[in-house]
Amino acid sequence: xxxxxxxxxxxxxxxxxxxxxxxxxxxxxxxxxxxxxxxxxxxxxxxxxxxxxxxxxxxxxxxxxxxxxxxxxxxxxxxxxxxxxxxxxxxxxxxxxxxxxxxxxxxxxxxxxxxxxxxxxxxxxxxxxxxxxxxxxxxxxxxxxxxxxxxxxxxxxxxxxxxxxxxxxxxxxxxxxxxxxxxxxxxxxxxxxxxxxxxxxxxxxxxxxxxxxxxxxxxxxxxxxxxxxxxxxxxxxxxxxxxxxxxxxxxxxxxxxxxxxxxxxxxxxxxxxxxxxxxxxxxxxxxxxxxxxxxxxxxxxxxxxxxxxxxxxxxxxxxxxxxxxxxxxxxxxxxxxxxxxxxxxxxxxxxxxxxxxxxxxxxxxxxxxxxxxxxxxxxxxxxxxxxxxxxxxxxxxxxxxxxxxxxxxxxxxxxxxxxxxxxxxxxxxxxxxxxxxxxxxxxxxx
Amino acid sequence: xxxxxxxxxxxxxxxxxxxxxxxxxxxxxxxxxxxxxxxxxxxxxxxxxxxxxxxxxxxxxxxxxxxxxxxxxxxxxxxxxxxxxxxxxxxxxxxxxxxxxxxxxxxxxxxxxxxxxxxxxxxxxxxxxxxxxxxxxxxxxxxxxxxxxxxxxxxxxxxxxxxxxxxxxxxxxxxxxxxxxxxxxxxxxxxxxxxxxxxxxxxxxxxxxxxxxxxxxxxxxxxxxxxxxxxxxxxxxxxxxxxxxxxxxxxxxxxxxxxxxxxxxxxxxxxxxxxxxxxxxxxxxxxxxxxxxxxxxxxxxxxxxxxxxxxxxxxxxxxxxxxxxxxxxxxxxxxxxxxxxxxxxxxxxxxxxxxxxxxxxxxxxxxxxxxxxxxxxxxxxxxxxxxxxxxxxxxxxxxxxxxxxxxxxxxxxxxxxxxxxxxxxxxxxxxxxxxxxxxxxxxxxxxxxxxxxxxx
Numbered sequence: 004x005x006x007x008x009x010x011x012x013x014x015x016x017x018x019x020x021x022x023x024x025x026x027x028x029x030x031x032x033x034x035x036x037x038x039x040x041x042x043x044x045x046x047x048x049x050x051x052x053x054x055x056x057x058x059x060x061x062x063x064x065x066x067x068x069x070x071x072x073x074x075x076x077x078x079x080x081x082x083x084x085x086x087x088x089x090x091x092x093x094x095x096x097x098x099x100x101x102x103x104x105x106x107x108x109x110x111x112x113x114x115x116x117x118x119x120x121x122x123x124x125x126x127x128x129x130x131x132x133x134x135x136x137x138x139x140x141x142x143x144x145x146x147x148x149x150x151x152x153x154x155x156x157x158x159x160x161x162x163x164x165x166x167x168x169x170x171x172x173x174x175x176x177x178x179x180x181x182x183x184x185x186x187x188x189x190x191x192x193x194x195x196x197x198x199x200x201x202x203x204x205x206x207x208x209x210x211x212x213x214x215x216x217x218x219x220x221x222x223x224x225x226x227x228x229x230x231x232x233x234x235x236x237x238x239x240x241x242x243x244x245x246x247x248x249x250x251x252x253x254x255x256x257x258x259x260x261x262x263x264x265x266x267x268x269x270x271x272x273x274x275x276x277x278x279x280x281x282x283x284x285x286x287x288x289x290x291x292x293x294x295x296x297x298x299x300x301x302x303x304x305x306x307x308x309x310x311x312x313x314x315x316x317x318x319x320x321x322x323x324x325x326x327x328x329x330x331x332x333x334x335x336x337x338x339x340x341x342x343x344x345x346x347x348x349x350x351x352x353x354x355x356x357x358x359x360x361x362x363x364x365x366x367x368x369x370x371x372x373x374x375x376x377x378x379x380x381x382x383x384x385x386x387x388x389x390x391x392x393x394x395x396x397x398x399x400x401x402x403x404x405x406x407x408x409x410x411x412x413x414x415x416x417x418x419x420x421x422x423x424x425x426x427x428x429x430x431x432x433x434x435x436x437x438x439x440x441x442x443x444x445x446x447x448x449x
Numbered sequence: 450x451x452x453x454x455x456x457x458x459x460x461x462x463x464x465x466x467x468x469x470x471x472x473x474x475x476x477x478x479x480x481x482x483x484x485x486x487x488x489x490x491x492x493x494x495x496x497x498x499x500x501x502x503x504x505x506x507x508x509x510x511x512x513x514x515x516x517x518x519x520x521x522x523x524x525x526x527x528x529x530x531x532x533x534x535x536x537x538x539x540x541x542x543x544x545x546x547x548x549x550x551x552x553x554x555x556x557x558x559x560x561x562x563x564x565x566x567x568x569x570x571x572x573x574x575x576x577x578x579x580x581x582x583x584x585x586x587x588x589x590x591x592x593x594x595x596x597x598x599x600x601x602x603x604x605x606x607x608x609x610x611x612x613x614x615x616x617x618x619x620x621x622x623x624x625x626x627x628x629x630x631x632x633x634x635x636x637x638x639x640x641x642x643x644x645x646x647x648x649x650x651x652x653x654x655x656x657x658x659x660x661x662x663x664x665x666x667x668x669x670x671x672x673x674x675x676x677x678x679x680x681x682x683x684x685x686x687x688x689x690x691x692x693x694x695x696x697x698x699x700x701x702x703x704x705x706x707x708x709x710x711x712x713x714x715x716x717x718x719x720x721x722x723x724x725x726x727x728x729x730x731x732x733x734x735x736x737x738x739x740x741x742x743x744x745x746x747x748x749x750x751x752x753x754x755x756x757x758x759x760x761x762x763x764x765x766x767x768x769x770x771x772x773x774x775x776x777x778x779x780x781x782x783x784x785x786x787x788x789x790x791x792x793x794x795x796x797x798x799x800x801x802x803x804x805x806x807x808x809x810x811x812x813x814x815x816x817x818x819x820x821x822x823x824x825x826x827x828x829x830x831x832x833x834x835x836x837x838x839x840x841x842x843x844x845x846x847x848x849x850x851x852x853x854x855x856x857x858x859x860x861x862x863x864x865x866x867x868x869x870x871x872x873x874x875x876x877x878x879x880x881x882x883x884x885x886x887x888x889x890x891x892x893x894x895x896x897x898x899x900x901x902x903x904x905x
Contacts, residue, residue, distance in 0.1 A: 007492050007500070014586070015560040016515055016774055019508045020489040020593075020744050022482060022586075029475060031485035036473045038491065039458040047459070055472040062469055107469040133467070136475075286473045316469050338454070 008153055009181040026136055027179040033140035033286075034147070040286055045340040048285050053080040055313045056289060062107065063319040069093075069100040070321065083289075084299070088309055089323045094126040094267075102129055107316040111135070118266040128267045129318035137287050137314060141270045142175035144284075148276040149235065149260045153180055155207025159187045160197060160215060162433065168204075183207065190215060190433060194222035201230060210237040213261070214439035217247040218380075220254035230255050239264060241439065242349045244366075248279070263347050265325055268312040272344050280332050282341035288312050290342065291322070292331050305330040305348050326350050328364070353440060354447045357418045358388045365442055367416055375409060377401060382431045383413070385444035391417070393425050400427075453491070456600040460607050462639040479589055480637040486593040487600070493744055498798045505743055506533045508771045515556065516777040522546075522553035523779065531779075541755075541767060542781045544579055547725070555582055559775045562586075566775040571724035581725045582776035588632070590772055591727040594742055595633035601734040602693065602718050606634065608665025609641045613655065613673050615648050624658060641665065648673060648891065656680050660688055668695040671719070672899070675705045675827040678712035682828075691715045697722055699898070700807040704826050706737065721805050725778060726770050730802045738790050740799035745771055748800065749780070750789050760789045763806050763820065784809045786822070811898055812905045815876055816846040823874045825899060833870045834863045838889045841871065843902035849875065852884045859883075 010031070012021035023031065040048065057080050063070045064077040073087055094101065106113060111132020117125045146153065157172045164187045172182040186204040188197065190212075198219055201209070209216070209230070216236050223230065236251045236259045243261045251259055263272040263281055268288055272281035283290045289311040292300040300306040308327045312320045327350050332343030348364050355365045367383050380396035393413060395401070401409070410423050417423075433439050463474030475481065493501065513531045516523040523531075531539055547554065559566055564585025571579050599606065610630050625645040629635045644662055646655060648670070656677050659667065667674070667688075674694055681688065694709045694717045706717045721730040721739055726746055730739035741748045750764040751757060758764035766785040770778045790803030806812070806822040813821040825841065838854035851871060853859075859867070868881045875881075 007496055008489075010489055014562055016511050016563075017508070017586075017772060018511055019504045020486045020493065023485065025478065028478075028481050028485045031488045032476065032481040033473055035484040035488035035491070036458075036463070038453045038488070039456070040473065042454045043459060051472045055470070058469050058471055107467075109467045110469075133470070133475075313472075314470060 011178055011181055013178070023179050026132070026139075029136050030139040030143060030175075030179055033137065034143050037140065037144050037286060038147075041282075041339045041341055043340045045334065045342065048340045052285055052289060052313060056080045056083065056311065059311070059313055059316070059319060060321065062103070062316055063321055066103040066105040067101060067319055068104065069097050070319070072100075083311070083322070084291075084297075086322050089321060091126060091324065091326055094128070094323075098127050101318050101320075103317060103319065106131065110316055113317045116266055126267070128315075128320070130315060131317045133314055133316070134269060134312075138269045139175045139179070141273070141284055141287060143179065145260070145262060145270075145273050146176075146180075148273060150276070152207055152234065153182045155232070155234065156183045156204050157185050157208045157210065158201055158204050158206035159185065160190060160209070160211040161187070162190045164189050194218045195226075198222055198226070198228070198230075202228075205232045206230070207232060207234045208237055209233060209235075210239070212240045212439060213238045213243040213247045213259075214241055214441070216259070217250050220247075220250035223254040224250075233257050235260055237262070242347050242353070263344070265310075267323065267325065268310050268315070268320060271308075271310060271325075272347070275335055275337055275339070275343075277337045278335065280335070281344040281347065282335065282339055283344060285341050287314065290329075290344075292329055292344075300331045302331045302333045302343075302345075305346070326352075328354070351447050352444060353442050354444055355385055355417070355442070356388060356444060356446045358420045359418075361418070362447065365416060367413055367442060375401075375405065377405070378409075380431050382440065383442045385442075385446050388446055389421050391421055391423050393423050394431060395425060395427050396430055397427060401425075455603055457603040457605055458600065460605040461637075462607070464636065464638055477636050482589060483593045483596060483633075483637060486590065487596055490593065490597050490744055491600075494740075494797045494799055496798045498792065498800070501743055501798045505747055505771070509533055509536065509747060509769065512769070512771055512774070512777050513779065515774055516779055519556040519558040520554060520777060521557070522550050523777070525553075536780075537757075539780050542779060544782070544784060547579060547581065547778075547781070551580060554776050556775055556777065559584060563774050564589075569724050579725060581773075581778070583773055584775045587727070587770075587773050587775070590745055592633035594728040594731070594745060595631075596637075597742075598718075598720060598728075598731050599633075601731060603734075604693070605665060606630065606638060606640045608690075608692065609662060610643045610666045610668060611659050611662055611664035612643060612645045613648060613650075613667070613669035614645070624662075652676055652680055656684075656686075660686065663688075663690040665690060665692045666695060667691060667693075667715075668697075670698045671696045671701045671705050672699060674717070675702070675708055678705070678708035679828060679831065681712040682708075688713045688715075693718055695720070700805060700811065700822070702824050702827060702899070703737075704824070704828060708828055721802065723783060725781065725783075726768050726773075729766075729768060730805075733793055733795055733797070733801075735795045736793065738793070739802040739805065740793065740797055741802055743799050747771060748802075750787055758789065760791050760801075761803065763788045763804070763822075786812060786820070808898075808901075810901050810903075810905055813843055813875070813900070813902055814846070814905045815878075819876070820905075821876055823900060825871060825874055827899075830867075830870060834859055834867045838886075840889050840898065841900045843900075843904050846904060847879055849879055849881045850884050851881055852886050852889060854886050854888060858885065 010021035011023055012018055013024040014022035060078050113129055113131050116128045116130055166188050169185040171177045172185050176182050188200055216238055233255050235257050238259055238261045248259050251257055261274045264270045270284050272283050275282050291309040292306040294300050294306045305328055308325055308329050309322050310325050311322055328348040329344045330346040332345035335343050354362045356362055377397045377399055378395055379398055382394045384392045386392050413423050464476055465471050465474040466477040467475040510533055517530045566582055566584055568580055568582050627643040630640040630643045634640050674696055691713045694715050696719045701719045709715050709717045718732045722728045728742045729746055730741050733740050747769040749767040751767055752764045763786050766783045766787045767780050769780055785808055786806040787802050788804045790801035793801050813823055836853050840852045842850045844850050871881045
């Protein structure tokens, strides 16, 4: 059973059951469906998504100049795999041709979203209010999946979030569900300051980037303090590793619920309520994981992620190469028919290219606590096929012996023939979007 | 078990009102509202009884305030504003009040957002009509509870629904056909066909029609169901494809459930509703008793002194509509008797109605003032004597007249056996007299009661 929600009513004289305002009513109407569609068998879910895809493909061909030209025919869902991929660079260079010249009526006001552009130029995506309704419903699903106690405080630490408090968790719950208070803070402080800021708010939930959660947990452990009342850490925006989960458990005795989303298409996958892998939000988008030959990957295989937003009729994104890689999972034992992503491997820029030309995601993470307490922060950057720069932020200089220990430690996890050079920095800045990346390859992007 | 997994939703072909969007559905506003309410009902049903009462009181507070502020009848009758703590002291509202003070019971300030105000009326099982005003919002909530009933019983909405009920006289005998099950689903999802046939249809023809149409669901009064099942059994014909029989509108004799199982292998699901208030109770998905629809109605069972009855003790049903802001019905005495039950093992916190004993006039009253709701059985009684129609009437404290329609006069031993069958099911000290009739008229409303009392 879910923790009961107190829904908010906009109908005069009616408190219970609540009748919220129009858009919020839609969010609950969608949530009602999501509570049930999640249990549909995978094939049935796909059949229903295909019905939506058919509407989208027809609309895109009829009203979007780019697709009309690129496709040459009005495709049906069975032909999806034959359609060309839409690259990020296409979005940058063909943006106006990707707008529908006859946007669907009733989808609400259109607005532009400019992605933060972690690398290269930002891209522009046009959305309608409908995307906001779906986003709200999926946020509510995430709360329900993880049985959150809505009466508790939520603390959010994100880039560009500013700093302040509010009576409600935010726009997903506002006008729909009564919640505890919200406290937000930008990422522009160090872990100590953020911990000091967090404590008096006594958050039940902390929403932030995995790297920041890890930093805060590490600092909590060092200070020997817990965050009283914390029930769960919610993460987004970066790939989440096992070490961060372990740190949050050690420091605060709580688990992490991760979400995988993008500015272009919103939620892509939410962590399963019962497992650490992810469920594709198949009611909202189609996700394909493709191997190097462009074929669908099987469970256990990692490939390029290609997404189709089923409801963006302002600027349809069909087979958009979002630049991430993921591993396909087996059907989930939880019984949900939503496709499983075992692992979100990361972005292209996080791939190591070996001197032999292979591509892989290195796991170079250091157990700082035990191995190198002096290292406060680090980042590895592949500068050439055979060269990695290890950027270090240290509390005091490393001895040659420590440096050598680290070098061996790193090299043991790399293919042969790659050299490591150390550089020391006062801090490692977060990239655009507030994200921190442990490994960056300047080679992979070339 | 996860109820959402088996609630039949997979068979809902939702209608989307937004161009280009078919899945997930974004239905028209009112239908979306129904889903939003259903989502809340899906959670509230599991609230512990105490938490449920708290929520209910939140809404009760509002309807009480609205009633006092905008309804002349309550303003005059209560004398001062009422709140939840004083609720049990508020006077009861009788059917005669509803008839006699109709104008005064209307709100002078119905919130515009509640939609158009309209009147609904019923012939009433006693033949005296009752009329009430409602808002469009009240109707929409009724729809949401209909959908809850579908979900609770895991109905396949793609199936055909066959409805037998009283119809406006003069309509053709051919069934009315509709492409949708009715107002609860019309704007929300495509369903199987619905067929409507009047109770005045001759039984054999009715059964033939149902067999021909092969409905998945049959919705009718218990008595009609009992008659159809008896006929099916007599003919040795089953109704192919029938999944469930749904009944309403009359007291349900437990024997009818067994009849449906025997005749058609179908389960029977009953519900308790009135024109004045909509759904009062729906049958539990897992048991044969009922759950009060506490999100829409506050239902009390009171003894003669006006005190709440303990579970298992029959009392008068008094109901308060939580959302009718056009004509708030506060502590309205329905004229029914019912028994509350212990909390349900299904885990729902919604109050349990163990038994709906019946209408006041269907209550057998002894000289000492004790009340009984006798069951005479629909099938067993036919093993005693070949009755075409029957009705038992309490004429005096100690006298029951058994009105019977037969092919010819019964042999003396059958007459005697019939008397004995009845006496065994009546309190001590009663007499039974047989009265042969040509035909027993079915009253308007289509409900022929097996038993009623002229004494009560």
